[in-house]
Amino acid sequence: MSAQALQWFKSTYSGDEGGQCLEVALVPGAVHIRDSKEAPSPDRTLCVSAVTWDAFTSALK
Template identity: 60%
Template sequence: MSTAESAPLTWFKSSYSGNEGGECLEAAVTPGAIHVRDSKVPARAELTVSATEWAAFVRFAVGR
């Protein structure tokens, strides 16, 4: 494992997420991968996908 891979992830929530404690996802971006987790349970396992897979998901989600 390289040093970059072992560095802590920097998580962020969408600017569309409020502070009401609702159902939000957080994402962290690393070279070549996007990590996604449940903001309510950050210790739970995260989902990691390639940047290419993430782009395909976003295109699907916005209908383009």
Template identity: 60%
Template structure:
């Protein structure tokens, strides 16, 4: 039985609306998608928590 991911808007997204990055967390994976062009079951980028931490620290 699979559990649906709970998506939320990344704090790194702007407040302009329409173009945001959404993320969903699991214990082993960070799922990332572009909300304006990704349907509910569309493609996502998946990275490890350590890769996500390195990416967000490099801003």
């Protein structure tokens, strides 16, 4: 699946002024991650398993 075909979104905590934001796209069993400041490109994304993403976000809480 290409990076453009994914449904990307930012956290509701992200403001409109830019800054350091990540965008994520959820697909069954995986999460794609990219820097919101970078131009969309498949080679500038990271894809992790849903289990890894859950562990990461749980550690942030």
